[in-house]
Amino acid sequence: MDVQSIDQLAQRLASLVPPGLAQARNDLEVNFRDVLAQGLRRLDLVTREEFDVQLQLLARTRARIDELEQRIADLEASQGARGH
Template identity: 60%
Template sequence: MIDLKNIDDLARKLSNLVPPGLKDARADLEQNFKATLQSGLNRLDLVTREEFDVQRAVLLRTREKLDALERKLAELEARGGAPDASAH
């Protein structure tokens, strides 16, 4: 989920840019800015930081396993015992 605090802050900053003569419309514009920002961000294919961190950890564990298997294969090949493909 996208952090609504950041969207609120951005919408507030945008509404502060409204000329002084339109102060009456400032609150409505801020709500419109907020809704537009949320809508645009929701259409993007984004993941949460938590999801990203979980996938990063999975990838790291997979990389570690792959490295270990590559080392083991290199040791076997160095001993002259190339893996037998028919053993699978």
């Protein structure tokens, strides 16, 4: 989540404060922004780019596992044919 998204969310939350509390609204918006940013940092999220790299690595790993499983099945089949 980028800074602009955090700002927009903080503004939306602050807009829920009654209009008569204008100063409180501004203070709350600043506090909302800080709390949201801190919370997101604690979540230890990855970027979309990092996620995509890991997704590609997982796809390559899955393909390699499928290939190795097929090789094992072929070896077992040929071993079974020799044993009979």
